[in-house]
Amino acid sequence: MVAALRIALIGAGNMGRQHLHHLQHVSGAQLCALADPDPAAAELAAQWAVPSFADHRQLLETVRPEAVIVANPNALHVATTLDCLALGIPVLLEKPVGTTPDEVAQLLHAQRNLRVPLLVGHHRRHNPLIARTRELLRQGAIGRLVTVTALWQLQKPDSYFESAWRREAGAGMLLTNLIHDLDLLRHLCGEVRQVQAFTDNALRGYANADSAVINLQFDSGALGSLTASDGVAAPWSWELTSGENPVYPHQPDQPCYLFAGAEGALSVPQLRLWRYAERGAGWHQPLDAQVQAPTRDEALRLQLEHFVRVARGEEAPLVSAEDAARTLALVAAVERAAESGTAQRPQAPVPG
Template identity: 45%
Template sequence: MAKAPLRIAVIGAGLIGRRHIDCVRDEPGAALAGVVEPDQRVAAAVGETGVTVRRDIDALAAAGPVDAAIVATPNAAHREGAMDCLRRGWAVLVEKPIADTPEAGAEIVAAAKERGAPLLVGHHRRHHDCVAVARRLIAEGGLGRLAAVSVQWAARKPDEYFAQAWRMSAAGGPVMINLIHDIDLLRHLCGEIVGVTAETGSALRGGEVEDSAAVLLRFADGALGTITLTDSALSPWSWEAASGENPGIAAGGQAPYRLMGTQASLELPSMRLWRADHAGADWSTPLECETVPSRRTDPLPAQLRHFIAVARGEALPLVGGEDGLATLVATRAVIESASTHKTVRLGGGPENQPVGERIG
């Protein structure tokens, strides 16, 4: 017997919220239960597509049954929206970051546990097949021991992107909007981050929030990583440009991730693997390049299908609340390190909730 579609509401109809709305409408296993958007201008635009838009969650709940909700509001409103949905017993997919502060994120995690409600955090890059293949390759020793990681995220956001005031506030900078994706993916691929040293700059845009960052990471197994970030430069080096996952960002085809091991190195998301044809190779050995097979995946629909399975109790979250909280803590450490000019040491992961500690 076919299962009834999961009735999913979308809370927030901004850029990512509208993409979630489209995914829900296109997914046979889901039915759009409604949309919440308090901004009348945005609500009117979404309503023109035939979607019923409510001003708040109370009005949405009064209009009909809801099984689950996707919280896609601005970062600072994640806690309020997620907590409201969890109190109603709905399964919740909260967009990244889980909240704007670790304290607010911890409240969401506690509420989900108390209610026994499924909670998934929207770090959608983990749903790329190439990520699953790369993680398996690393875990099986395909690169040898990981020595270093290099990541670049550089793009020039259009001026109209900043028309919404919150994107020029502390919660709306590229560290919390963009870099958090890379922090999460590196945790997923390389293990827990135990040390963060960073510098940020705002000279290009001149606002209160950063427009660029340079980050040094230390992983629990001793590997080091660097991330260069800016949302003010024209470049082909970003995950979105390389993967084609965001239709609003032009394809660049250049791999922004390089994972370097003692036996081989891997580019992502292109899955180009560089290695020698014999053991004991060194810098005098010519390297061979091959492309590791992986399926092309649209991660947002894949994440939605996973959320439906999680909401029905058929799967465990790929990114649960505690996992999303650990990523938030590591990302906030970038901002803390940049503001104090000190290294921030992190201890643990989702099993042992990390707490930032500055090293003088």
């Protein structure tokens, strides 16, 4: 029998703890250490009966883990991952892959040279609902994709903004939340040719936008829109509709993505597939709807199981650093489009 992969966690906050919760149910892996400067992390390490370190470099040198999960603050992602890759240690890196094009270029360069496995944690791609959506779109279930309407509309409570960094530039809805939707739109609809965007912060008055409307033109010719606000009493978001994370009350009857094609339409997460019974039918005939939903499963656990196989060299990462860098480039294009008032093209990442 293959021994369990010895995995260390760097950054044991909200997301790191979620990874730990799911790691318990991954038979091919076991936690071997954690690193986090917060004193609370030492207590957590004691609960898990593993050593804890304030500095991740000390962990890497002392414990020599076989793989690492990096879930520390965004600004530390690239530097921490470079330290792991330099020692030949495979990494599951939380999103975003980095914060600036320069540091992401440095990471792509290092990974290309060192060839150490790296998976980026855009975990929603591992959700069976998304895997089935992609399969249906690729099989031509709705014919040629013509439009996609994505919704991310919910209410963050005032308490969310009590942490000062959440009110300041650099931590906004776009990089924290909409990056997930933009990543899924790329994953499901292909690369984006150009974007237009309006953003607004009038609801709360903080530095970051609280509302946005983004128009997308895909390389395929399909057109899309993403309408978003974190200050509205509305149920239309992946968080509330998918049931992926139990901390959000589930609104199972509401959609967050609507794909419309020449021969049908698909609502997500219901995976309700709309088609006419006969070819050539139109708006005077009824549309039939069939549900295509797969068996539910936990995306974060599936991502960890995939990571174990990636770290062992058995599978290519579902989300490579280069792929995640393209999602980050799309976020940057949306920011430029909102600032400039002109359409912007995502700039493909170049290894430094």
